[in-house]
Each structure stands twice: as C-alpha cells, then as structure tokens.
C-alpha cells in the first residue's frame with residue numbers, strides 16, 4: 001500500500017469531513033469522528049450521488065445532505081432499509097498526519113449484501 | 116459466554132412483536148424459546164375477519180413463518196400450552212411435561228373470549244371468535260348450515276356477522292344494549308351503521324336478552340337449533356357465535372402467584388411483580404387498563420424489548436386508541452371521548468340521506484373525541500389532533516370539513532386511499548405510488564407509519580401525504596396501526612420531546628450540545644442528523660451571545676452558507692432589500708456570473724436573483740466580488756421581505772410598502788428561527804406582495820397597517836390570520852418583531868409559524884404581543900439584543916465562525 005500524506009488531523013473538524021481530489025477527478029471524502037478515528041469514502045452517495053463529505057457526521061455514520069440516507073463510515077454500507085455501498089479507501093493517522101491510499105479502493109458489495 | 120435464556124409463553128401478536136423488537140436491539144443476547152398453544156406460527160389475528168369474509172386466506176395472514184424462527188435461531192414449540200411456572204426453579208412446564216428453564220420469562224397469553232353462562236352453551240355449533248380454529252369452524256358451518264345468530268353487537272360480533280353473511284348465511288345479531296357498538300359510537304352514528312348493515316342483509320334484535328340456546332335433541336348435548344330470547348322469541352340458528360367481550364388470560368400467571376387484577380399487573384417497564392418475568396399484550400393490566408387493540412400492544416412491545424435488551428430506556432405510559440370497523444363498504448371511525456360531558460362542546464354534521472354523520476368533541480379548545488360514519492377520510496388526521504393535544508381553536512371553523520379543506524396543494528381529490536389506483540402517486544416528493552406501498556406493507560409485514568416511511572420513503576419528506584399513507588396502512592394491514600404515542604420524542608436518540616428539551620435548556624441553563632445530551636441522558640454518543648441541528652438552534656435562541664454555534668451540527672446549507680444542489684454544486688442568492696436593486700448590483704452580478712462561469716441566473720419566487728451551479732471552491736470569492744449581503748436563502752432564518760411598489764408609484768398605493776419592507780428586512784435579517792421566515796408588505800388591500808400567505812404579512816390601509824401572521828404558501832397553503840392594526844412604521848416593526856421573537860423562543864425546530872400558532876393558539880400570541888404592551892417591548896428588545904452585532908457570514912466569516920477550510924480541497 002502506498003499511503004500519501006493528505007493533511008493534519010487538526011485540519012478536519014471533529015464530526016466533519018474534507019475532500020481530496022484524485023488526478024482522475026474522483027473525489028474522496030475523509031471523515032473524522034468524535035474519537036478522532038478517520039474514514040475515507042468515495043464522495044458519492046449510493047442513492048443519487050450526493051456528496052457525502054457535506055453531510056452531518058454522527059457516531060460512525062454520515063447522513064447524506066441530499067436525501068438523508070445514512071451511510072456507515074467503516075464499511076461504506078447504507079443503513080437498512082436502504083441498500084448500496086460506497087467504495088472505501090485505506091486511511092490512517094500517523095503522528096497527527098492523515099495518510100490516504102487513494103489508489104486502493106475497496107468495494108464492499110459482498111459484506112453488505114450478506115447483511 | 117453462555118447466552119441468557121428467554122422463554123416466551125404465547126406465540127401471538129404482542130409476544131412475537133416483542134421478540135422482533137428485541138432482535139433489532141440485541142440479536143445475540145438471548146437463547147429464545149417460544150411456546151404457543153395454537154398449532155400455527157404467529158399470524159395476524161386482526162385479519163381473521165377478512166379471512167372469514169373470504170377476502171384473504173390463512174396463508175396471507177401469517178406474520179412470521181417457521182423459516183423466520185429458524186433463521187433467527189428461535190426454538191418454536193407450537194401446539195404446546197404451558198401449564199405451570201415454577202418460579203423458584205425458574206422453569207416452565209408444558210402440558211406434555213416438557214420443562215424449559217429461563218433467565219427471563221415473557222408472558223403474552225392474550226385473552227379468552229367471554230362465554231355467557233346460558234343453558235345450552237356447550238351444544239355443538241356454539242362458537243366464539245378468537246383464532247384460526249374458530250374461523251375455520253365458522254367457514255365450515257357456513258358451508259353446511261343456513262342460519263346463524265351472533266350474540267354481541269360490538270366490533271367482533273359485527274365483523275363475524277358480516278363474514279357469515281358473505282358466506283351465504285342468514286344472520287341475526289342479538290345485542291343487549293339499545294344501540295350497536297355502544298362503547299365506540301353514539302346513538303346516531305350507531306343508527307346509521309345499523310342501516311347500512313341492514314342494507315347488506317343483516318338482521319338485528321336490540322335490547323334483546325338471550326335466555327337459552329336450544330338443542331335439536333331436547334336438552335341433551337346435541338346440535339344447536341335456536342336461540343331463545345327473554346321476550347319469548349326463538350330465532351332458528353344452526354350456528355351461534357358469542358362475541359360478548361374478552362377476559363385477560365391470566366390463569367397461568369395467577370397459578371404462579373403473580374399479582375393479577377383484571378389482567379396481569381405490570382409497571383411502566385412491563386415487568387410483573389417478579390422482576391424476571393415480563394408481560395405484554397391483552398393479558399396485561401397497565402395502570403388499571405387492559406387494552407384490546409394492537410397499536411397499544413405494540414408500544415408495550417417496544418418498551419419491553421428495550422428493557423429485555425438491557426438498555427433500560429423508555430417507559431410505557433398508556434395509549435390513546437381509535438377504532439375502525441373492517442366491514443368492506445362501511446366506513447366507521449371512532450377515537451377518544453366521543454360522548455362529551457360537562458365542559459365539552461360538540462360539532463356535528465349529519466346528512467342521513469347520504470349516510471354521513473360526523474361528531475367532533477372539543478374541550479378547552481382541544482379535540483378530545485371523534486366519531487364518524489360514512490365519511491372517514493379524516494379519521495387519521497383527527498386522531499393525530501387528539502393525540503397531539505394541540506389547540507385547534509384557529510381551525511375550529513374548518514375542522515369539520517377535514518384536512519383537505521385546509522388547502523392541500525397538489526394532493527386534492529386523492530384522499531380516498533382505498534379507491535386509488537395502484538399506479539397513482541401517493542408521495543410526490545419521493546415518487547412512491549400506492550401499489551409500491553401496499554406491496555411493501557404486505558411483503559415486509561409493516562405495521563406503523565414509521566416503518567412504511569423507512570421502507571418506502573413515502574411521507575418521509577414534506578409529510579403532506581402522511582394522512583394518505585396512514586389510510587393505506589389501515590386499509591392494507593387491516594386495523595388502525597398508527598402508533599399512538601402521547602408524546603413524540605425528538606428522535607431515536609432520546610425519549611424527550613422538543614418541549615422537554617427546550618424547558619431543560621432554559622431551566623438548567625445548559626449552553627452546549629454535550630451538556631444537554633449528558634443532562635437528558637441521550638442514548639447515542641453524539642446525537643444524530645435530526646437532533647443536533649435542533650439542539651444547536653435551541654441553545655442559540657435561548658442563550659444568545661452565550662451559547663456557541665456548532666457548525667458541524669448544522670445542515671450543510673447553513674454550514675457552507677449556500678444551498679446545495681443535486682449535482683453537489685451550490686447556489687448563491689444575495690440579499691436585495693425589499694426586492695429592490697440598482698445598476699451597480701446588477702453589474703457586479705453580471706461580472707461574477709462571467710468570471711466564475713456560473714451556468715444559470717434565475718429570478719426567484721422571493722423577488723431576487725439566484726446564481727445556480729457555483730463550485731464549492733469558488734464560494735468565498737463569489738461572495739466577496741458580489742459585495743452584497745447574504746440572502747440567507749440557505750438558512751432557517753429570515754429569508755425575504757417581499758414588497759410591492761406602493762404609494763411611491765402605484766396609483767392605488769396608500770402606504771410606502773417598499774420602504775416599510777426594507778425597514779423590516781434590515782431590522783430582521785440574520786435572524787435564525789425554528790424554520791425559515793418570510794414576510795411581505797403590500798401597499799393596499801389588492802395585496803400584490805401576497806401578504807396573506809406569509810409568516811408575517813403587512814397590508815397598508817388608509818389609516819395605517821394591518822398585520823397578519825402565520826400564513827404559509829408552501830406544502831399546504833394556509834391563509835394568514837389577522838393579528839393587529841397599527842398606525843406607524845415603528846409599531847409595525849415592534850409588533851412583527853415581538854411576534855417573531857415569541858416564535859423563536861417557543862417554536863419547535865422545523866415548525867413554521869403556522870404550525871407553531873396552531874399548537875399554542877392565536878390567542879396565546881395575541882395576549883403576549885398585542886394585549887400586553889410591556890411584554891411586547893420586552894420581546895422586541897430581546898430580539899434586538901440577539902441580533903445586535905450578528906455578523907454577515909459572507910463578509911465576516913471569522914466572526915460568524917464559518918469553517919473556511921471546508922471550501923478548499925486537501926492534499927492538492
């Protein structure tokens with residue numbers, strides 16, 4: 001895995017998000033929860049493509065700003081009864097730096113379908 | 116770790132509902148065993164009536180299939196009645212001697228039909244109406260015999276009679292009381308009901324006492340042949356159904372020494388006197404009441420499951436109930452106290468020719484009861500008003516004519532849920548049609564409005580179709596399933612209502628979201644997208660200059676100070692005071708549109724310009740170069756003050772409405788509120804600024820200004836109500852501002868002024884603003900204090916705590 005530094009943890013507000021744009025234009029949303037854990041998801045809601053980075057973050061979920069679907073941050077799955085998944089990306093905090101591997105997207109189709 | 120053992124006695128609607136709720140909360144906590152005396156998996160008892168009537172089959176009404184029990188690892192023992200509870204050994208013992216030990220026991224044994232102690236009650240052909248076996252026996256009897264008597268003219272009796280009639284029998288209903296369904300209907304309504312049932316071919320004997328059931332074999336245990344009344348009349352019948360009431364089935368509990376008093380006595384957490392033993396359903400007596408309808412039982416189930424799951428949250432405090440009769444073609448609805456009494460007023464509408472009768476009972480300006488027959492479209496709405504207990508004074512004149520009559524843009528003429536085509540759209544916001552809702556209710560076995568919302572999205576947005584969805588739910592699921600909470604909690608994170616939260620914030624002087632959540636024992640670590648914005652508003656409006664805004668608890672529009680669009684871009688609406696602009700502003704707008712390649716510029720319905728399709732990264736620069744104030748088109752705040760040209764130009768103008776509007780807008784902008792706030796000022800009663808549908812509408816007349824409040828032009832058009840007449844501009848500012856401050860302090864989050872005023876009553880607002888000059892001045896001062904020095908987020912982002920880093924991308 002090739003992690004690259006993105007920003008400082010402090011650059012992301014608690015219960016908030018920031019956006020990272022890949023060279024191919026794809027936007028990745030990086031979330032921070034109340035316990036300072038970070039999560040990275042493709043910035044596209046499985047419903048109609050709403051930008052998840054703009055939603056309200058609570059617990060380990062984000063509510064999409066367009067029609068309020070709720071997406072779980074650690075697995076990218078929509079919360080029942082809604083169904084769908086968002087691609088997620090490896091992300092970690094090292095010495096206060098947020099590091100992301102924007103190339104290693106993981107689709108979670110199977111894990112969620114089994115739910 | 117070994118799982119705890121939960122044993123459920125009673126495989127019926129309340130017991131299994133509790134298990135379902137429990138699995139949702141704590142799927143792995145218990146090892147569950149269910150005993151059911153009936154040989155069937157759990158089925159929808161309510162729908163026995165449509166089965167009897169031949170409208171559905173037994174297979175249609177199964178709620179939990181055997182496969183469902185297997186999938187959830189639940190051992191199901193059907194056809195096994197529990198005969199004894201050994202509380203010492205913590206074991207239950209079944210009729211065949213099987214023993215099962217428990218850590219927690221749930222009793223849900225339902226009730227038994229009451230059997231009149233008449234001679235001949237044990238004859239063949241004498242039945243009660245409670246379960247599948249009874250229903251099948253009735254269906255069989257109808258196939259071989261001609262005449263039936265139903266004893267009891269209540270809900271069950273009439274449904275039984277109707278079903279038997281549809282199966283080809285001649286049916287007579289014998290009832291002791293002077294009219295049918297006396298516990299749900301007044302005499303007039305019952306008379307209409309009786310007439311429509313007579314039209315369907317049923318016969319009635321009212322005030323008739325059954326004396327004996329006569330057998331075909333003169334006294335010996337043969338087959339029933341007739342019912343003999345005290346009057347001497349003998350009504351021939353080869354089938355007699357007794358439907359004279361139910362008794363909580365407490366025999367098992369009593370034999371185990373549990374305290375019973377017309378039901379197994381439980382507390383607000385659904386525990387019996389033995390804390391390891393819980394009970395729910397018809398067998399239970401809660402605060403002295405044993406319920407016989409499913410809606411309250413499901414509420415009990417929810418509370419019980421929460422405690423079994425060891426969350427320990429929620430108390431059951433009792434329910435309001437409503438009744439519908441499931442006889443196709445007969446519309447009947449009854450809820451609350453329909454009989455009235457001292458201090459009550461009745462509003463009655465009666466059209467016997469058309470078979471329509473409606474009676475509404477009011478007390479202290481609140482709706483407390485309703486009976487309807489022939490036209491029950493508004494049942495769900497009235498029931499909601501009864502449950503909410505809010506003031507209906509302002510609606511009084513129109514109450515009788517129903518919700519549709521209050522103006523219901525885009526939904527008129529679609530009220531008859533049953534008559535709607537499957538392809539007809541019910542929810543305009545989410546594009547959900549009736550067929551989808553019906554299918555989802557059936558496939559997923561849904562019971563409550565909330566569940567339908569979650570699964571179909573219908574009624575989950577603007578809510579204007581809620582009544583319709585409730586009706587479809589009733590029509591499809593069979594009963595009135597609308598959950599009946601007396602108080603509505605803010606969201607799933609808490610049981611507190613909006614009012615309780617507001618009160619606590621003021622009384623305890625709470626000034627931050629974590630403080631409120633800690634004090635009121637929120638059950639989630641940091642709330643959710645529903646409660647956080649509400650809490651943020653309550654804090655800011657209660658403790659201005661003291662509570663600190665939390666941008667992460669605001670919806671994106673208020674966090675980025677622009678409206679998010681479907682493609683993730685934003686729109687920018689600069690303020691144009693009173694809808695007036697000038698060449699300088701228009702030039703700057705044109706320049707910004709070109710420079711940032713903004714794709715669309717549109718004149719809004721609020722008399723200003725909307726720049727649509729702005730990239731998030733460009734927002735700060737766009738604001739700067741526009742050099743115009745924020746229009747707050749994105750906020751729960753003062754939006755626009757629409758004006759007409761007024762006396763400066765217009766040949767009819769009596770007052771300078773443009774200037775008045777601008778004064779109001781300058782005084783009130785940056786004012787956050789429970790919901791958005793819109794004003795209008797017209798220069799004469801021709802009302803070109805449409806003041807009649809605004810939160811505050813002002814109309815100039817020769818002698819001064821008329822002020823109207825609580826209008827709404829949105830989802831449901833509501834005409835504003837006359838508030839006060841004043842003379843000067845200063846007074847217009849003071850009265851309008853004081854009214855809005857009252858709304859800011861008392862309104863619930865996302866409650867527009869119309870809903871707020873409907874809840875508290877217009878008189879309440881008038882008493883505090885119009886009649887009480889000192890209070891009015893105090894309100895107006897508090898508003899000015901709150902607004903004083905408030906920053907414009909577009910131009911003083913630091914002061915407004917705008918998170919400026921959000922606009923840029925990271926890692927670039």
Ligand code: SRM
Nearest residue numbers: 678686718719720721722723748754827828829830831867
């Ligand atoms: C832009 C505009 C339509 C237009 O192109 O003319 C508009 C656009 C939206 N309206 Fe509106 N409304 C606009 C005038 C109105 C009006 C007319 C008026 O203000 O005179 C009404 C009826 C009057 C009223 O509010 O009583 C109106 C009733 C609504 C409602 C229903 C509110 C209600 O309580 O029933 C909503 C939904 C809501 O707020 O929850 C809504 C919601 C919306 C939202 C914010 C939907 C959303 O959540 O994204 C739209 C934002 C689009 C955007 O990004 O700009 N809009 N909306 C108008 C902006 C006026 C302005 O200058 O600020």
Ligand SMILES: Cc1cc2nc3c(=O)[nH]c(=O)nc-3n(C[C@H](O)[C@H](O)[C@H](O)COP(=O)(O)OP(=O)(O)OC[C@H]3O[C@@H](n4cnc5c(N)ncnc54)[C@H](O)[C@@H]3O)c2cc1C
Nearest residue numbers: 125127128129152160196197224225396397407408409594
């Ligand atoms: C024909 C009919 C129409 C109705 N229509 C409506 C309506 O329109 N709207 C409405 O809200 N309500 C209606 N009801 C009432 C509703 O069905 C009941 O309120 C509801 O079923 C009660 O649920 P419960 O779990 O308490 O009892 P039940 O559903 O009766 O379940 C109790 C179960 O426990 C079993 N049991 C009892 N003792 C033991 C034991 N010792 N061991 C093992 N098992 C035992 C019983 O066999 C039964 O299966 C109707 C009822 C009937 C009969």
Ligand code: SF4
Nearest residue numbers: 544577719720829830
């Ligand atoms: S602008 Fe208003 S009416 Fe038009 S689509 Fe959006 S919310 Fe609906």
Ligand code: FES
Nearest residue numbers: 045047048050064
């Ligand atoms: S796009 Fe996310 S909820 Fe619709």
